[in-house]
Amino acid sequence: MRKIDLNNFRVATSETARDINRRIVLNLIRKHQPISRADLSRQSGLQRSTVSAITEELIAERWVTEGAVGHLPRGRKPTFLHLNGERAGIIGINIRPTGTSLVLAALDTRFLMQDSMPTWKNPSKFVNELARRVQAMMRSNPEMAYEGIGVALPGRVDLETNRLVFAPNLGWDKVDLKTPLEQATGLRVELENAANACALAEFWSGRHPESVRHLIAVTISEGIGVGMILNGQIVKGSTGLAGEFGHVTLQEDGPVCTCGNRGCWEVCGSNVAAVRHYPEAVSRGRAGRPRTAPTFEDILRLAEEGEAKACEALDYVAGALGRGLAMLLTGMAPDVIVLIGEVTRAWNRVGPIVDRVIRERVRTGAEARIVPTDPDTQPRLRGTIALVLQKHLGAPLIA
Numbered sequence: 001m002r003k004i005d006l007n008n009f010r011v012a013t014s015e016t017a018r019d020i021n022r023r024i025v026l027n028l029i030r031k032h033q034p035i036s037r038a039d040l041s042r043q044s045g046l047q048r049s050t051v052s053a054i055t056e057e058l059i060a061e062r063w064v065t066e067g068a069v070g071h072l073p074r075g076r077k078p079t080f081l082h083l084n085g086e087r088a089g090i091i092g093i094n095i096r097p098t099g100t101s102l103v104l105a106a107l108d109t110r111f112l113m114q115d116s117m118p119t120w121k122n123p124s125k126f127v128n129e130l131a132r133r134v135q136a137m138m139r140s141n142p143e144m145a146y147e148g149i150g151v152a153l154p155g156r157v158d159l160e161t162n163r164l165v166f167a168p169n170l171g172w173d174k175v176d177l178k179t180p181l182e183q184a185t186g187l188r189v190e191l192e193n194a195a196n197a198c199a200l201a202e203f204w205s206g207r208h209p210e211s212v213r214h215l216i217a218v219t220i221s222e223g224i225g226v227g228m229i230l231n232g233q234i235v236k237g238s239t240g241l242a243g244e245f246g247h248v249t250l251q252e253d254g255p256v257c258t259c260g261n262r263g264c265w266e267v268c269g270s271n272v273a274a275v276r277h278y279p280e281a282v283s284r285g286r287a288g289r290p291r292t293a294p295t296f297e298d299i300l301r302l303a304e305e306g307e308a309k310a311c312e313a314l315d316y317v318a319g320a321l322g323r324g325l326a327m328l329l330t331g332m333a334p335d336v337i338v339l340i341g342e343v344t345r346a347w348n349r350v351g352p353i354v355d356r357v358i359r360e361r362v363r364t365g366a367e368a369r370i371v372p373t374d375p376d377t378q379p380r381l382r383g384t385i386a387l388v389l390q391k392h393l394g395a396p397l398i399a
């Protein structure tokens with residue numbers, strides 16, 4: 001039961017009922033397309049006349065199109081409805097310390113166009129160039145209507161000011177990305193932590209059963225981010241900082257983290273941890289042999305080839321990942337934990353270690369499906385699209 005928020009409620013009107021029913025119908029079409037009006041009426045329990053009125057409105061607004069004619073033994077032939085993927089474009093931007101990628105996606109989340117650029121250290125110079133790239137993308141598809149821009153960030157967004165806060169791996173503080181991007185493009189910009197965006201994308205993707213209401217996304221890259229959907233709703237905390245499990249100390253005498261703590265989960269379990277651990281392992285093995293610093297991709301490749309020190313570095317990270325995931329499982333008891341990051345490419349090596357640590361550490365009996373995501377599906381960019389899409393598909397705020 002949700003307590004009514006007396007500072008932020010809307011009393012129920014006939015409009016409210018209509019809005020709720022409209023969103024239910026739109027979601028049913030999205031899930032079951034192609035679907036007839038009769039089936040929509042059966043699935044929703046709404047009267048045929050109500051379904052017809054809502055679908056007419058959705059067709060008029062081009063959210064939905066009518067497609068093929070169905071075949072029945074007798075009587076009127078039904079026409080099938082489906083979501084209009086062509087209705088509008090959504091622009092997604094994924095910012096990482098190592099680089100920024102952009103996508104233009106259709107309403108059905110198909111990627112139509114992609115671009116990438118460096119993430120410059122100077123935020124105002126960066127945002128100017130970013131706006132220029134978005135404008136270029138929009139200009140090259142002038143026939144398209146644009147629904148908005150979703151931005152995934154390696155940091156949190158302050159709920160009141162909409163400024164980027166707590167982004168230790170990016171080194172920007174209290175930066176306003178929203179206003180300059182909105183001014184340059186005329187589109188509404190949704191900023192969100194990358195792990196939150198990934199959690200939303202997974203939750204809306206349709207690849208988990210409808211019964212999944214508690215889903216956690218863990219992004220493992222330069223740092224570790226956690227996005228939580230509990231009871232079907234994203235959790236942000238009082239100021240937007242919820243989910244920073246990456247900066248909970250798991251090893252008191254561990255390495256110093258970018259946040260200033262020691263032994264944070266992310267300083268032990270991220271890509272950076274493997275990169276740091278690898279030369280340490282090498283210098284223990286063969287004294288004094290100079291090497292250029294390897295990237296995390298190098299370590300993945302070397303481990304694939306069976307190089308012992310790369311395997312050791314990955315095993316170290318896997319153990320730390322397992323300890324952090326055990327904390328999440330014990331503390332939150334979600335249905336599903338989705339893992340996003342290049343480390344999932346080595347899941348045949350990392351996965352069994354993670355599973356073992358979870359088995360050893362979780363004493364409560366909590367169980368969750370641990371789902372590694374294929375990096376080639378670009379889950380972070382998918383997250384940016386979900387940020388805009390959920391505005392139209394999510395339950396309306398009432399009471």
Ligand SMILES: [Zn+2]
Nearest residue numbers: 247257259264
């Ligand atoms: Zn930290």
